[in-house]
Structure formats: structure tokens, C-alpha cells
Amino acid sequence: MNVAKIAYKNLEMSEAKPTPKSGGLLARDVSDKTDTKNLEPRKRVAMYVAELRKARRGLKDG
Amino acid sequence: MADLPEALIDAPIAGQSLTSEVGGWPWEQPPQYSTVEETLEFYVPRLTEPTLQNELMDVIEMGLPLTTIANALQQGAVMQGTHSLDVGILVMPVIMEMLAYLAEERGIKFNMGTNVEVDDNPSGVAVKLALKKLKAKEGEPEEEPEEEIVEEPMGGLMSRRTV
Numbered sequence: 001m002n003v004a005k006i007a008y009k010n011l012e013m014s015e016a017k018p019t020p021k022s023g024g025l026l027a028r029d030v031s032d033k034t035d036t037k038n039l040e041p042r043k044r045v046a047m048y049v050a051e052l053r054k055a056r057r058g059l060k061d062g
Numbered sequence: 063m064a065d066l067p068e069a070l071i072d073a074p075i076a077g078q079s080l081t082s083e084v085g086g087w088p089w090e091q092p093p094q095y096s097t098v099e100e101t102l103e104f105y106v107p108r109l110t111e112p113t114l115q116n117e118l119m120d121v122i123e124m125g126l127p128l129t130t131i132a133n134a135l136q137q138g139a140v141m142q143g144t145h146s147l148d149v150g151i152l153v154m155p156v157i158m159e160m161l162a163y164l165a166e167e168r169g170i171k172f173n174m175g176t177n178v179e180v181d182d183n184p185s186g187v188a189v190k191l192a193l194k195k196l197k198a199k200e201g202e203p204e205e206e207p208e209e210e211i212v213e214e215p216m217g218g219l220m221s222r223r224t225v
Contacts, residue, residue, distance in 0.1 A: 004129035005176050008155045041098045045152050048102070052159040059166050 011046050067185050088143030101145045101153050105135070109160055122165050127175025132157040 039047070085091060095101045108114060121131060135157060136150035145153075158174065165172040184192070 002129055002133075002175070003151060004133040004154045004158065007151050008129065008158055008174075008176055011155050041152055044098055045156055048156045049159050052156065052163055056159070056163050056166055059163070 011049060012042060013046050013050060067187065070187070089140055089147075091143050093143060093146045093149070095145045096149065098149060098152050101149050102156060104139075104144060105153065105157060106160065109157070109164065115164060118161065119165065119168060119170055122161065122172045123170050125173055127173045128158045128161050129175030131161060 095104055109118070118131065122128070132154045136145075136154055139145055140147050140150050162172055162174065
């Protein structure tokens with residue numbers, strides 16, 4: 001059994017959500033992007049993988 | 063018994079882990095890093111270290127799947143007590159993606175190893191166990207029904223006669 005393959009395939013890649021507008025100039029900006037501590041480890045890992053994929057795409061695109 | 067998978071035969075004997083001193087192995091101690099972030103902070107500098115990176119790129123260039131490399135890396139760290147097995151499995155996709163990034167940066171073609179078909183078919187033993195459980199659930203008696211005992215007429219000289 002290939003554990004790495006299963007772990008990789010079972011990643012829950014969340015789709016990019018539209019960023020909610022903040023309430024005002026002094027409103028707290030607690031969006032998914034900034035509030036990483038409250039996410040589950042699997043979601044945090046998916047976030048890191050998404051970032052690395054984006055960087056890889058950047059390499060391909062030049 | 064003849065169709066037991068080989069892996070089952072090679073498995074450790076029940077209670078084998080209790081034959082060594084408790085806490086004698088690094089993985090029996092609390093892990094050095096317990097969170098995903100701490101573990102990644104351990105891996106990233108190592109993966110970007112030039113010496114290790116060159117060796118890794120050689121192996122990747124030879125066609126070894128990234129899944130295998132990531133698995134070997136994390137299992138090694140688990141055995142050294144760096145992190146727990148579950149954290150290792152969690153960070154494996156990040157390690158794979160990191161390796162892919164490094165390979166792509168150097169223009170090396172790599173095999174992610176995710177296209178290999180995983181054999182998800184259950185083993186013969188698992189199928190037999192499942193069938194047994196199913197039968198038990200359906201309430202089918204496993205034993206054959208007892209045959210009715212037919213009383214034979216007593217034929218002795220002193221036996222009581224029945225009318």
C-alpha cells in the first residue's frame with residue numbers, strides 16, 4: 001500500500017473563495033487567509049500544497 | 063491456511079514489542095516536533111540543503127517516484143523520534159510538492175508516483191472474515207442442524223412391553 005499516494009490523493013483542496021469585504025477601516029480582517037491557526041491540520045496542509053503548486057505553476061509560466 | 067498472504071507471515075509475533083525495554087526506542091518517546099508547522103520547519107531547511115538536494119535530485123532523475131522518497135524521508139524521521147507517524151503522513155504531500163518544485167526548478171523530469179494503481183482489492187482472509195460476519199448477522203446457524211433421534215424399540219428379554 002502506497003501511503004504517500006493515498007495521502008496526496010485524499011488532500012481536500014479547497015476552492016478559492018471570494019474574499020469577504022471588511023466592515024470598515026478599523027474592522028478586523030479575519031478571513032481564511034489570515035486565520036490559519038483555527039484551521040484543521042489537513043486543511044492547513046492543503047493550503048501549503050496549494051501554495052507550492054502555485055509556485056510551481058509560476059516556474060512553468062516563467 | 064494455505065492462502066495466507068506472505069505479509070501476514072512476515073508480521074511481528076504478537077507481543078514482540080513488549081520484549082524490549084519500554085521507551086528504549088526513539089519512537090516510544092514523545093516526538094521532538096508535534097505540529098505540522100514545526101515538522102515542516104524541520105524538513106524545509108534540510109530539503110533545500112545543497113548536499114542533500116543534489117543527492118535527492120540524482121534519485122529523482124533516476125525515476126524514483128516522489129511518493130517513495132517522501133515516504134522514506136518521513137519514516138526515517140519517525141524512527142529517529144523527530145515526529146509522530148500521523149504528523150509524518152500529514153506532511154507527506156507537502157514534502158512531495160516541495161521535491162517537485164525543486165526538481166522543476168532544476169529542469170529535472172520527475173515521477174510523482176500518484177498514477178500507479180493502488181491494489182484496493184481485499185485479501186482472501188478479509189473476504190472470508192467479512193462473509194463469516196455477514197452470515198452471523200443474517201442469523202444463519204453455522205453448525206448443521208441436529209438430526210432427530212429416533213428411538214429404537216428395545217428388544218431385550220427383560221424389556222417392558224408397551225401396548
